[in-house]
Amino acid sequence: TKINAVKDVKSLQALLTEMEPEGGLGFMGAGVGVDAKDSNRHVVSVGPGSLGLPDRDYYVSDDADSKEKREKYVLHVAKMLKFLGYKDKEAGEQAKKILELETAMAQPRLDRVERRDRRKSYNPMTVAELQKLMPSFDWNKYFTGIGFKKVDTVIVTQPKYMTALDGLLKQNKVDDWKAYMRWTLLNKSTGLLSTDIETANWDFYSKTLRGALKEESRDKNALQTINGTVGEALGKLYVEKKFPAEAKAKAESMIKNEMLAYENRINKLPWMAKSTRENAVKKLNKLSIKIGYPDKWKDYSALTLQSPEEGGTFFSNMKNVSRWSYKEDLEKLDKPVDKTEWGMAPQIVNAYFNPSYNEIVFPAGILQPPFYDYKADEAVNYGGIGAVIGHEISHGFDDSGSRYNAEGNLINWWSDEDLEKFTGLGGALADQYSQLEPLPGIKVDGKFTLGENIGDLGGVNAAYDGLKLHLKEKGNPGLIDGYTPEQRFFISWATIWRTKARDEAIKNQVKTDPHSPGMYRAYVPLQNVDAFYEAFNIKKGDGMYIAPEKRVKIW
Template identity: 50%
Template sequence: MRNSILSLLVIGVLSACTAPGEDAKEKEMPPGLDMTMMGEDVDPKEDFYRFANGNWLDKTEIPADEGRWGGFPELREKNDKIMLDIMDRSAQNPDFGDGTDERKAIDFFAVGMDSTLAERVGTKPLSKWMDQINALSSKEDLQNLLAEMHRTGYGPFHGVASFANLMDSEINSLYVVAGGLGLPNRDYYTKEDAKSKEIREKYVAHVGRMMSLAGVEGDAYAMANDVMEIENRLALASLTPIEARNIPALYNPMPVDGLQELSPTIQWKSYLEGVGVDLGKVDTLIVTQPKFMKEVTATFNEVDMEKIKNYLAWNVVNQAANFLNNEMVQANFDFYGKTIRGTEQMRPRSERVLSTTNGVIGEAIGKVYVAETFPPEAKASAEEMVGNLMKAFDKRIRNLEWMSEETKEQALKKLNNLTVKIGYPDKWRDYSTLEVKKSGESYSYYENMENAWRWQFEENIKEIGEPVDKQRWGMNPQTVNAYFNPLNNEIVFPAAILQPPFYNYTADAAVNYGGMGAVIGHEISHGFDDQGSRFDFQGNMVNWWTEDDKKRFEERSEKLVAQYDAYKALDSVYVQGKLTLGENIGDLGGLNAAYDGLQIHLAENGNPGLIDGFTPEQRLFISWATIWRTKYRDETLRTQVLTDPHSPGMFRAIGPLTNMETFYQAFDVKEGDELWRPEEERVIIW
């Protein structure tokens, strides 16, 4: 699940038989495990992942337009079909007239779907930026253009944004953040293995191809090398993905004059006014990567202006490409889709435009989605499950042997002040000031997208110095995901994830607790992982640990790092235990809490006993393994290991189990079995 600390900065088993004397008709059971997807004749003690998913793994093929396939993309595809139907019917709804937020979403989608319009417009909208870039003649001109680009949503060199202050989560502060890289992260520029070198070579060729297709004047290959030169400088000055997880290191408050001293080439007061910042509200701003900002100054001083122009032009082309004509979209996919993710073909235009519409104006159509797909019974059932998970986590904290009573008191205070949001927001977002064009001389998918970028930036930047709106959601109701926000001390579960395979309010409780229950527990656990544990019950980055307890927590975390470091994803590609630590703590704590939550449910509602030949505890663990079943293309798997704080699905499925005595008891796992982990190597944190 998403961990949004900084949004800038997610068999051969017999079924249960009817008893003698019962009617021969099959006894009606609540929805549960899909037995046909399990592995035939696979011993759960030896290979639990195949035991739970063997037939699915053998029969499933990754769609040509996907880099991986499993529970999340399956549900996303199902959800996309629902949303496309909603968009189609909403377009005919007279209640959604001009000016309504729903109509804006409908119009945005319709313009995006007009491929004929996209071909007619081509790359002509980029000319306004190319003219300004070509006209640059001084550092003052560069500063002014950077302000305009950033205000319009482009991100060369660095960026600015507003969100809650890490030390005072009630107030929004101004952050200056690193940016401007075309490859996924720093590691892609610095690793010296053959695959990384190959990707860099292909990236330079891609930049040249795109600049040529966009009609940028000059030697495309030479321009591409200029881009790589500048991006290399920025990458070397950036934090590694693992370093960026050290949240306190990102908190570097200083006055504007302090930033002026740190990065003197830019006249920061003028720049900030240029992007729309009210300097009267900025006593202090926060620089997330001071070393990076020093490099920005060095680049401005040491790199020829013509090279900087080429870098700026690339930034525009790269960000705009997916909203232009098919030639640009296809060329962009050839690198980022095929080379980086290994995907064979693009997703249908309707799904791509829908995804963009959701990102721009998602809550407008999310209101319709919720009304049609999320019954009150589903929310009530989910709330009951959350209650049991909270009770389970409370009990687990109280029973921790390694934590002092002093720290337990603070942990419980944080838990008891956790806000839970389920389904959809109580207050919907207002899109009245967003302009969406659907006719006229100059309208296009790209122009609407650029309007949206500018609108999003302006809406964000005007919040500097204002109270944090804690009613706002960071995801739309139709998003298949969930998240923990440490600055609000909240867990959030959009309506879309409260569906099979994660959740079915009419299903067997054990299957639900192994799916959605563990997801809920995972998000609760994020409040106590290596990052979330730095924040107190109010969402402030305040230490609430004793020194000895923090040391014991870190020792246990290091054991989990070592466990995941040993998981081999591909030849010479291993999971990064430090990068994935927060999510792995979330999985371990979440599944433990889900197990205990199920016991609370069974005590209150009765134990149904065997279903499909499995106990409730066995069904819970099988359900957990099924939600993480995933097939990957090699390129996608490699990219995930290098960039994603989530471990690949096959390791999420089995990693927590090998640390849990309850799993060993459920499947009678003993020393000598493949999944046995010696007791001294097992990790118990929460």
């Protein structure tokens, strides 16, 4: 009803203002985040709204896969609109209009490689300058309406997009806006409505786009919902039962060895000058490490969740979560950044590097088999979780993370000469990965995956050196199952990353995921590591051999 009532830009702005605390209705959005150039303060940023396809490339590329997925997307949108009461013909027409408008909003966006460069999305402007950039909106009124009382400066992540959006709004195609908003609202709510709607959504986003064969079980979906909403409440219970103190202590010792190994490696880099080396070591030594779970648990007392008996529904509860989360962000605006906060619940099987906090985080969930078993052989552990630790440390020094200094600010600490050398080495690694062709005509994008590939290469080197320090200190256990510690280390690495993926999943991954496909992560970084050749006596003529001068060595 509210969407139907929109008749011009003014009423559109009023509706987008009202819906922002619930995740918006597309076009554009605003939020609170850490200032990239002053990591102790919060800032408001404004950027593009959501689109129905996972990446800009799906809208603008002429490759066969993108064209095919666009056609299937139109059919999917039409099918979904019928749940709103549209008849076949009208649903098909609306779906085409939606694709047309979304394509016009996709075109001016940064592409996936540009989005990895934070400098390109850091564009501070006064509200007056933003008003000039996109005059169709009353920005002071918008910011006040969504709860930002005193906003002087904002970060505009994509100015070119805002200019293009202004042009689209001036065309005044109100019916097209409404169609797009109806679709955006339905699309973000598919998991909260009926089973039929949820299945129809799965049919396109999981089956068509990623080649999935069957839907996840309801209990898995329920767990994902809890992890993404009140994750720390469950995490508190998880660590009490599943994370012994000994596991944390051993992980800490492993990290200590790898930090030392990384410092040794930086100090021996042949291509880096003294001043840059000192800055790199300073950044490494200032790295904050979080293991297992937060010291201070998140407080959910202000969040209202109601049972069916109390009149609550899944939809209404998720709406409450959005509003609660939005209010939490609003309250951060005038406060200094709390760097003790975690960005991931303890039970999640993952790890991350946060450039603004200059921190690496390892939730308890990843500190278990197959990545880690505190009772197992350390060579296997170093090849598993050890390489993940090294990988996250390396993110502070990849092509993107290396732009942030020791304090977590987007400030250059490199000499011009060293930056040029580093960029050249990164280019060589990107070229190596860009030659990989997982499917005929489908190639890995070496520039898009460069940060993760530097992470993998730096990670395996740091973990290997960390293992060497461990063996020197604790003694070498020798052969186990006929393999040396070095061999067990590399076998463990490959075991962690080996992956089988269906064709559609790979086609989707190379467009949307900054990680290289798992089957390449399992062995390509190792081809650049001399110790791998020594461990397995790999010689010229062997399938995995790369000539020494072509092996890329960065960190």
